[in-house]
Amino acid sequence: MSALSIQDAEKAWGSVRALAGVSLTVPAGALVAVLGPSGCGKTTLLRCIAGLDRLDGGRIRVDDREVAGPRSHVPTHRRRIALVPQEGALFPHLSVADNVGYGLDRAARRGGRVAEVLALVGLDAHHGRMPHQLSGGQQQRVALARALAPRPSLILLDEPFSALDAGLRAELRRDVRTALRADGATAVLVTHDQAEALSLADEVAVMRDGRVVQMGTPTSVYRTPADPWVAAFVGEAVLLPGTARQGQAETVAGTAPILPDAVADSPTPVTVLIRPEQLHLTVPRQAPPGSVTATVLRRDFHGHDTLTVVRLADGTELAARTLDGDDQHSPGAEVAVRIRDAVLAWPAA
Ligand code: ATP
Numbered sequence: 424m425s426a427l428s429i430q431d432a433e434k435a436w437g438s439v440r441a442l443a444g445v446s447l448t449v450p451a452g453a454l455v456a457v458l459g460p461s462g463c464g465k466t467t468l469l470r471c472i473a474g475l476d477r478l479d480g481g482r483i484r485v486d487d488r489e490v491a492g493p494r495s496h497v498p499t500h501r502r503r504i505a506l507v508p509q510e511g512a513l514f515p516h517l518s519v520a521d522n523v524g525y526g527l528d529r530a531a532r533r534g535g536r537v538a539e540v541l542a543l544v545g546l547d548a549h550h551g552r553m554p555h556q557l558s559g560g561q562q563q564r565v566a567l568a569r570a571l572a573p574r575p576s577l578i579l580l581d582e583p584f585s586a587l588d589a590g591l592r593a594e595l596r597r598d599v600r601t602a603l604r605a606d607g608a609t610a611v612l613v614t615h616d617q618a619e620a621l622s623l624a625d626e627v628a629v630m631r632d633g634r635v636v637q638m639g640t641p642t643s644v645y646r647t648p649a650d651p652w653v654a655a656f657v658g659e660a661v662l663l664p665g666t667a668r669q670g671q672a673e674t675v676a677g678t679a680p681i682l683p684d685a686v687a688d689s690p691t692p693v694t695v696l697i698r699p700e701q702l703h704l705t706v707p708r709q710a711p712p713g714s715v716t717a718t719v720l721r722r723d724f725h726g727h728d729t730l731t732v733v734r735l736a737d738g739t740e741l742a743a744r745t746l747d748g749d750d751q752h753s754p755g756a757e758v759a760v761r762i763r764d765a766v767l768a769w770p771a772a
Pocket of ligand 1: 436437439440441459460461462463464465466467468615
């Protein structure tokens with residue numbers, strides 16, 4: 424069963440088509456991330472789902488009940504939807520427990536639901552605190568607990584981690600996903616952060632200019648993006664012009680097999696996608712066949728891996744993700760570059 428189903432949603436602000444025919448289905452119990460750049464219509468979509476804005480066209484169903492359509496607009500408080508905003512927006516004069524219990528009837532409050540959801544977000548010991556006595560991350564946990572408490576049909580999360588620093592964000596993301604799963608909740612997360620969408624969601628809907636341009640699991644969206652734009656937006660991408668010939672893509676960075684069915688067999692100009700982890704760097708004396716030489720421009724050390732940017736003889740710059748043991752590739756060094764495995768390619772625009 425789908426908890427949320429959106430069909431051809433349209434919404435214009437003056438001449439701006441914020442939603443230009445959005446269709447999206449969220450299965451019950453799933454966490455779907457809506458990922459897109461600033462201005463693509465994510466917030467508008469969320470507000471229309473919540474009932475804060477009216478659709479111009481299309482339909483929205485929640486738990487198989489139409490809440491927005493040509494002749495219907497169910498008000499927000501009757502949609503069984505909870506919204507977790509960017510910054511918790513807790514009631515400052517209420518304790519943690521009272522914030523969480525705010526929307527519950529007396530029976531649910533007495534039944535221990537407040538303690539249950541506070542335990543899910545790891546804050547059972549903080550029930551008596553006031554919001555100003557909590558860190559930003561803890562406030563977001565309380566906001567999530569408050570959203571979960573009445574067991575809504577759907578939880579909407581609007582960039583809920585954007586105000587937090589990187590370390591805290593990663594920890595809270597994991598805990599939020601665990602809490603949503605443990606409670607069997609269905610959620611839609613809106614974000615412009617691809618790492619957040621890929622690491623958290625069961626499925627990612629990529630939005631561009633008011634449309635969903637691709638929806639799939641994080642792996643499929645990353646590995647088989649629908650077009651070069653999605654490829655570049657979802658993860659780091661090297662996009663090179665090339666020629667497809669008999670199942671091989673020929674580029675300035677070397678030749679690699681093309682993933683099945685990507686393009687026709689006759690020589691065709693293509694745009695080739697290479698992810699940084701698909702580029703292998705070696706010292707020139709160990710260069711495997713098919714390598715091309717390059718010069719290291721810079722290295723960005725990330726702890727778990729390193730992004731090494733190299734320049735080919737024709738000036739093309741490539742970013743290669745390398746793991747440990749590659750320390751010899753310091754700036755200025757000559758290296759041999761090879762594409763490790765099969766690549767995606769699209770007919771050139
Ligand atoms: P961001 O990540 O920056 O919040 P977004 O993807 O959420 O962006 P929206 O806020 O939905 O995008 O905006 C989509 C388009 O609609 C933008 O061009 C925006 O300027 C416009 N827009 C949004 N809300 C309104 C409004 N209330 N009045 C007029 N135009 C609006």
